[in-house]
Amino acid sequence: MSVRGRYQRCLNDTPIGGRPVWLVLSVRRFNCAASSCTVRTFVEQVPGLTARRRRRSQPLQELLHGVGAALAGRAGVRLAGRLAMRVSRSTLLRLLRATPEPVLTVSPRVLGVDDFALRRGQVYATILLDMETRRPIDVLPDREAETLASWLRAHPGAEIICRDRAGAYADGARTGAPDAMQVADRWHIFHNLGEAVEAAVVAYRSSLSEPLAEPGEPALPAEPSSRPQLPDAQAVLPGKEIRLVTRTKERYYEVQQLLADGASRAEIGRRLGLDIQTVRRFADATSIEQLLANTHREGLIDPYKAYLHQRWNDGCTDTAVLHAEIREQGFRGSVQTLRRYLRPLRPIEDGTRRHLRAPSTPPTPKPRRVAKWIMSDPATIRLEDRHKLDAIRRRSPALDTLAGHVHDFADMMHKLRGDRLPQWIATVLAGDVTELHSFAKGLQRDLAAATAGLTLPWSSGAVEGQVNRVKMLKRQMYGRARFDLLRRRILQPN
Structure with a gap:
């Protein structure tokens, strides 16, 4: 090997004092005398500073890789710009993808398994965690039993597998690691x-419901026989409740009809534009009454009904006064909201306005x-x-x-x-x-x-924490990156 010549090499280095730094090096070029060598010339490299065909120093390369691993593309570019490092978002992602994947040398003794959504309701992946170190060790592209079983066969040694109650993970763990103890979360x-x-x-x-109390007497004198019936509480503000009940009934009958026609739950979700969890709730309901039991949503005035009924029966029927009193207790609604609620208690009979007693029975x-x-x-x-x-x-x-x-x-x-x-x-x-x-x-x-x-101290809590971290990483990338990039970011050390 002989020296062929020298030339100057310009490298971008880590900034100092908020200013970019450029290194100008004088390096040698060598000729290779070996006839079997396909490359005839070599350039001198400075250990720890330069690398072949790079215009950035090794410390700057590692720093940019850390920025990309923590913040991905656009956010990483903004931070790098504040640190006087010019780089594009594509370069940051390319640096991240070029990093060698971590190699699992020792299989975990205690393995945690859970799924997370790539596209909610449609595509899911699986994260694997070493429960003793609480570090993610791999990410699988789906949540099928055979995928998990193949991974366990390729990485034997798991003694305990922590999982949720999903049947696919139970089957995969039973097939891939039959000697391992499964722990349901x-x-x-x-x-x-x-x-x-x-x-x-x-x-x-x-x-x-508590037993109904005796009907109350009018707050102002009136004939007992002419006292009108107090309307149902839901009739005070019927609009939203009726629309919700109607929509619930329509969806229930549509889902049940499609199930009877042989459609799968995923197909029903696509036809009706519903999430798979919503389809499951309507499909598993034994009757429409089970779904309607929780359709009445708590309104702004519900927490103050008991106080309003007591004050009304004590003789305070001025809406403005009652509104001021409950405003002090935290009510955020308007006077009109309160007036609509109290309107059924002010019926008109024969041209005379009579105030009825508010119901004394607490709401169900x-x-x-x-x-x-x-x-x-x-x-x-x-x-x-x-x-x-x-x-x-x-x-x-x-x-x-x-x-x-x-x-x-x-x-x-x-x-x-x-x-x-x-x-x-x-x-x-x-x-x-x-x-x-x-x-x-x-x-x-x-x-x-x-x-x-219910016996061992192990649980899936650490895995759920990593799933929350995955959700944060997905939001940083706005769902635009492919699975390989998300996998690399998940496996990067925190």
Whole structure:
């Protein structure tokens, strides 16, 4: 090898004091004397500073790669510009894609598995996590059982697999790592229990209302026989509620008709323009009443009805005064909203305006709120709500039994006593609360994983945290990058 000559090489280096820096180097060019060498000349490189065919120094290259890994394209360009480093968004992404992928040398002992949406409701991928280091180790392009099984066969060594209750992951883990212990996530189990509890409360919603009080006398003198009937509370503001109920009924019958015609749930979602979760809710409903139980949305005035009824019955019927009083309590509505609510209490008979007494019976709590009370720790519920729940339990033996089952399950989960689960399942299946039977049978089919989830300290909490990080990365890239770039950003060290 002999020196052929010298030339000057100009490199862009890391900025100093907010100013760009250029390095001018005098380097040698060598001739290669080996006849078998396809490249006849070589350029001298400075270790740690230069690389072949690059106009940026190695430190600047690494710095730009870090910016691209943290912020991707456009946001990375903005930050680089503030740091006196001129670069395009395409260059940042190209630097990120050119980085060698991390190689998994040792398979994790405890593996976490969960899915995330590439396009919500349509395309999903799978993230794999080393639960002991809490670092993502791989990203799979779908959430199919065979894909996970193939990965586990290619990377043997997993002893514990933490997952949600998805059947695909259960099958994939069973096929790819038959000796590994599967752990069903506690949060997902308790969430499924909450869905069953809400369905049970809807089924027994007739017990949520307190017994009707005696009809009140008019606030101003009037003939008892001429007192008109107080209209239903929903008639005060009927518009939005009626539209919501009508739309719910129409969607329910459309979904049920398409199911009867043999259409799949995904096809129904495409035909009706509905998310797959919405289609699933309408398809799984046993009746339209189950869907309509929670269609009445809480309005601005609902939290103040009890106070308004008390003040009205005490003789204060001036809308402006009542509006000023509840405004001090946090009401954000207008005087017209309050006037529309009070209008049924001011009927006109024979040209004389008579004020009716407001209903003294408290409004019926929504089934979803009652389900929340049942699922919550009694120590965290407001005293007023606790009294309402106690009254409901006294009126309905079925809901009282339901609350007892939930309390036993929460105690078992809190104390990590998964050995009680078979007895709990047997007790529920022997009872009359049929809405819990499906949940209990699901636990029975996945008994080993559910028992491990309620016994071992492992859960999918760390995986859910990484899924939230993935959502942040997707928002940074505005959903325009391909799967390979998203995968590289997920696998980059934090």
